[in-house]
Amino acid sequence: MKKLLLLFVVFLLAGCGTAPQSHTEYTDLAPLNNGWSRIYVNTGRYYPNSDTNSSISNKLWRVEEVGTVFVDGKRIGDLAKDESIVVDLLPGTYEFHWIPGGQPYKFCSVKAAVVVGAGETKYFTSDLVNNVSMAWGLAGAAGGLIGSAASDCNLNGMIDERPSLDPESKLVSYVKFSGKPIGAIADSSKAPSNDQPSSVVQKLRELDGLKKDGVITESEYQQKKKELLEKF
Numbered sequence: 350m351k352k353l354l355l356l357f358v359v360f361l362l363a364g365c366g367t368a369p370q371s372h373t374e375y376t377d378l379a380p381l382n383n384g385w386s387r388i389y390v391n392t393g394r395y396y397p398n399s400d401t402n403s404s405i406s407n408k409l410w411r412v413e414e415v416g417t418v419f420v421d422g423k424r425i426g427d428l429a430k431d432e433s434i435v436v437d438l439l440p441g442t443y444e445f446h447w448i449p450g451g452q453p454y455k456f457c458s459v460k461a462a463v464v465v466g467a468g469e470t471k472y473f474t475s476d477l478v479n480n481v482s483m484a485w486g487l488a489g490a491a492g493g494l495i496g497s498a499a500s501d502c503n504l505n506g507m508i509d510e511r512p513s514l515d516p517e518s519k520l521v522s523y524v525k526f527s528g529k530p531i532g533a534i535a536d537s538s539k540a541p542s543n544d545q546p547s548s549v550v551q552k553l554r555e556l557d558g559l560k561k562d563g564v565i566t567e568s569e570y571q572q573k574k575k576e577l578l579e580k581f
Contacts, residue, residue, distance in 0.1 A: 369412050369429045369450065372521035378435065386440050386465035390418050390426075390447075391433035391518040393474030393509065401476055401509050413451035414477060416506075420445055421531065426522035428475060433514060434522040440467045441530020445508045447475040457502035462531075463510075472514045478505045552577055 381387050392415055394406040409415050410430035417427050418434060421444050426434035428447075446460040457480075465471055480502045553574065560570040 367412050368410050369415060371429045372427070372432060375520045375523050378520060378523055381437060381468065381470070384440070384467050385437050386467060387435060387437050387470040388443075388445075388463065388465065389433055389435050389470070389472045389514050390428070390445070390508070391472070391474055391515045392428045392430055393476035393507075395477045395479070397479045399478055399480075401478060401507060409475070409477060414449055416447055416449035416475070418445070418447045418475060418508075420526055421528050423526075423528060425524045425526065428521075431515070431518045432521045433518040434524070435520060436524045436526050438465065438526040438528075439530060440465055440469075442532040443526075443530055445473065447506050447508060449477070449506060455501070455503045456506060457504070458506045459508075461508040463508070472511045473508050474511055474515070476507045476509050478507050479503075480505050 392409055394408050395414065396403060396406045408430065415428050415430065418425055420436060420438070425436050428434065442462055442464045444460050445463050446458045448458050449456065461473075463471070463473070556565075556570060556573050556577070559565045560567065565573070
């Protein structure tokens with residue numbers, strides 16, 4: 350009986366430390382289309398506190414630690430250890446989040462607003478951030494609260510921007526996202542003018558009246574007239 354119990358415990362421990370099967374490498378990534386944007390997301394790291402720039406971290410690799418990435422609520426790909434996915438989208442603002450394959454603790458998926466411009470490429474990681482350490486700090490200050498009760502989550506799933514892609518990650522998925530951005534990025538070069546033709550004509554008449562009344566000189570009149578006609 351003891352041997353069976355021991356084998357059962359070993360089996361459970363082995364399952365908790367199981368890595369998911371890696372995905373086939375994607376090798377047909379085309380150049381970015383004109384006017385589109387590109388986002389890479391690679392498997393991130395586990396951080397023992399809220400500092401996701403800390404050197405104290407471990408790469409995610411277990412089934413419970415890796416998972417699925419979403420854009421505006423739509424699944425775009427799954428990650429295992431040292432893997433990355435890429436999504437092409439139109440310029441604008443999108444909502445990114447990810448959910449691990451298993452949730453052994455109380456987990457919260459933190460949604461991130463990602464803004465990209467035309468022709469821009471950005472890099473992100475899917476990180477797990479320990480929230481228990483912050484909870485215990487609050488517990489001590491409050492005088493005896495249970496750590497997990499001081500926070501809604503034990504772990505936060507974060508999408509964090511990085512300066513480049515992890516060189517050890519392999520590309521396993523590509524999606525050309527068909528959805529529209531939450532908010533589009535305005536093109537300032539095409540911004541509409543506040544001066545409509547009718548208002549320009551009215552300003553020219555007013556300008557002529559100022560010259561006749563001697564409020565402005567002939568040179569000032571000609572300069573302002575030129576500026577208004579250019580807007581017209």
